[in-house]
Amino acid sequence: MPLTPAFTDVLRGGRSEFNRRFALAQQRYPGLDAAAFSALLEGSVNAIVERVVRIDTGAVPALVDTLYDTSLALLGQRWIGPGGRAPSVVSGWELLAEHAPALLAQQPQALIISTANALSHWSAHGGGDDWLLTLAELASRARNPDDLLRAGQVAAWRHGLAHYRSSALERARSLDRELLALALGVVPENWHESMLVRLHAERWYRPDRPDVGAAPRVVGQVGAFVGFGGRFEEPPLAGEIGGELLLDSGSARFSLYADAYGANVQAHGDGQLLAAQRLPKGWRI
Numbered sequence: 092m093p094l095t096p097a098f099t100d101v102l103r104g105g106r107s108e109f110n111r112r113f114a115l116a117q118q119r120y121p122g123l124d125a126a127a128f129s130a131l132l133e134g135s136v137n138a139i140v141e142r143v144v145r146i147d148t149g150a151v152p153a154l155v156d157t158l159y160d161t162s163l164a165l166l167g168q169r170w171i172g173p174g175g176r177a178p179s180v181v182s183g184w185e186l187l188a189e190h191a192p193a194l195l196a197q198q199p200q201a202l203i204i205s206t207a208n209a210l211s212h213w214s215a216h217g218g219g220d221d222w223l224l225t226l227a228e229l230a231s232r233a234r235n236p237d238d239l240l241r242a243g244q245v246a247a248w249r250h251g252l253a254h255y256r257s258s259a260l261e262r263a264r265s266l267d268r269e270l271l272a273l274a275l276g277v278v279p280e281n282w283h284e285s286m287l288v289r290l291h292a293e294r295w296y297r298p299d300r301p302d303v304g305a306a307p308r309v310v311g312q313v314g315a316f317v318g319f320g321g322r323f324e325e326p327p328l329a330g331e332i333g334g335e336l337l338l339d340s341g342s343a344r345f346s347l348y349a350d351a352y353g354a355n356v357q358a359h360g361d362g363q364l365l366a367a368q369r370l371p372k373g374w375r376i
Contacts, residue, residue: 094133095141097148101155109159120167127172131162135181139188143196150196157200158184161207170211177214180207183223191230191239198236205240209247216355222250228273241266245274249299251353254346260291275299294350313347314338314356322356 094102102109117123136158144151162171170177183206187195195202206226213219225246233239241262248259263271264287272282275290276299286298315321324341331337336347337359344359 094137095144097144097151098137098140098155101152112160112163116163116167120163122169123163123167124172128162128166131166131172131181132159135185136162139184139195142188142192143199146192147196150199154195154199154203157203161203165207165211170207170214177207177211179213179219179223180210183207183210183226186223186227187230190227191233194230194233194236194239201240202236205243209243212252213247216252218251222247225250225274225276229270232270232273234267238267238270242270242274245271249275249352251355253348253350253353253355254357256348256350256352263287263290297351313349313354314345322358 113125113128117125136155139158140151140154143154165171165175165177165180169175171180184203187202187206191202209222210219213222222243226243229242229246230239233242244255245259245263245266248255266274268282269279271287272279275286277286282298289296290298314323314327316323316325322340322343322345323338324343327338327340327345329336329338329347336349338345338347338356345356346359347356348354
């Protein structure tokens with residue numbers, strides 16, 4: 092399939108600069124697959140440019156710049172391309188071009204890089220397909236790129252990234268209510284502000300599902316031992332400091348995040364290795 096004329100014009104006009112960037116990328120990433128890069132430009136990148144050019148031809152140079160550089164870096168680091176760790180990144184870009192070409196034309200760098208970062212992050216936690224489906228719905232309704240980015244983070248929290256809870260709730264305060272409802276899986280017509288109040292106050296509340304009873308239940312399984320895909324050197328000891336749930340395993344400490352949307356473990360990096368206290372009432376780990 093031939094390149095769209097607008098894409099060809101940008102590549103031809105900046106040929107020496109694009110060649111210089113490619114040569115630098117080859118030095119930085121010796122295993123860079125030139126054939127895979129060409130295939131990406133001729134396939135997905137060309138299709139993305141073609142969708143955006145229908146909306147705003149003036150946005151094409153900045154879009155091509157961003158896609159060219161970001162694709163080079165992600166291919167070199169083996170996030171995308173043959174055997175890539177996060178192949179859904181390209182699907183995310185295509186989704187934006189299909190459902191929100193006008194927003195992509197406005198802020199190509201912010202949306203392309205943020206989507207790549209999000210899907211690279213998802214690859215480390217498993218999943219992300221459900222988040223992409225929600226992102227498609229949000230992209231078609233968002234009025235501007237900033238709203239889409241904020242709604243996307245709220246949706247990431249809902250789909251299992253429990254460590255986003257605090258930042259997602261903060262973004263939810265000022266988010267368009269239609270987008271907020273969609274991000275949380277609620278029919279917009281059924282949204283009520285009391286839902287947001289409860290989300291702040293009740294860790295185990297989900298507005299998209301009937302309330303679950305208070306009986307003790309297993310809400311998630313997180314972590315694993317070194318050698319089995321995890322980072323625990325030995326069985327972890329659980330405790331809390333100032334409301335933060337902590338796991339100590341050997342010489343390492345981790346933060347445990349858990350709520351109605353999911354649970355995961357993140358490295359605890361502030362260096363405050365104080366003795367953790369007993370767990371809050373109602374918790375069992």
